[in-house]
Structure formats: C-alpha cells, structure tokens
Amino acid sequence: MLCLSGKKANTNEEFRQVVKAKIRSLIVLFFLGVLSFVASIVGSRIGMIDNDSYLQGLFAGIGAGLVVTSIFLIIKYKKVLKDEEKLKALRLEQNDERNIYISNMAIKSAASTIIVLLYVVMIVGSFINMYISIIASVVIALSIIIYLGFNIYYNKKM
C-alpha cells in the first residue's frame, strides 16, 4: 500500500487529512503514468524509440501500471473517506506497530538481498560486459554511502 506520509495520525480526523494527501499524491502518479504511456507511443511515432522495442514496452508497461494502480487506490481511498468504520480500520492497520515493524524488517532484508545479488551481478558481469560490472559496483558503493549517511543522520536526530 502506498504510504507517503511519515506522520502518525492518532484520530480519524487527522488520518482523514493523511488519506487526502495520499489521494493528491496518487493523482500526480496517475498523470506520470499517462505521460509515460504517451511517451511510449509518441516516441515510437517520431522515431526516438524503435517500434516493438524493449524501451517502448517498458514505458507503456510502467505507464499502464501506474495509471491502473493509482485509479484503483484513489477509488479505494475515496470510499474509505466516506465510511468512518473503514477509515478507523485503515488507520489502525497503517499505524499498527507490528505492521510497521514487519515492513521495516522486510525493507532491511530486501536491501541486504539486493546488495548480495548486485555483488553477484558485478562478478558475473565482469566476464560478459565490463559496463555491467562497473554499473553494479557503482550502485553497491552508492548504496553503502547513502546507508552510512542516513545512519549518521538518524544517530544525530535521536
């Protein structure tokens, strides 16, 4: 579920504002999706992207995905705003400490797994194409630097 607000809402009224902010973010995502989809069509018409190419499929797929997902979530959140019980249930679900803990553990595990996979790509890539290996190593290095940066930031904040 899209969760772009870090604020914890303690009442239904506070959470109502959080949900409205999410709807506004989803509207932006909707237009980004439309833009991506249109870019795939226009790009191939004016010759910037080859027809039936990987890029055209990528832009169209991402665009369609963003459009469909944002429409679905906007409708869902609009329904929630009209029903106090659903609003409360969603607020409890999103603010639940166990759910937040699970989400944090999942992100941590995913990040570690991705770093290991990138390392494998870096090693294997060096035998196939040096650029693959270089890009993988740069991503690994950036990830470590960004991690250390956030570590220092949160250390000072808390």
Add this chain to the structure above:
Amino acid sequence: MGCDILENKIQELRKEKRVTQSELAEAVDVTRQTIISLENGRYNASLLLAYKIANYFGKTIEDIFIFSEEDM
C-alpha cells in the same frame, strides 16, 4: 549466555474481563492480528503499547508482562 524471555498474561486478563481480541485491539489502537501475536508470544509489545494495555486492564506493566532470563 542468557536468553531473555518475555511472557504475558494478556489472554488471561482479557478472558477475565470478557473482552474479545477485537475490542482490546480497538481500545489500544492496534490490529486484532497484533493482539493474537502478543498472546501467542510471537511479538513483544513496545513500551508504549505495554503501557496502553496495562492502563486498559487497570494494572501495572510488571503485572502483565513477565520478564525472565534463562541461562543457556
């Protein structure tokens, strides 16, 4: 090396008070799944949640959550 164990009496107190898991969850602002996990010992409550639960039952945190350390 010691092994920290945190047990709780949430289920016992809840049944005494004749309250459902849903009602308790709503009262302390968590989901029913969290109450289930607490009662099964699969999840340990934060200090804030432990306080809210203790407050709900009119008891202290130490009355509800029992911490023990076992030598392995």
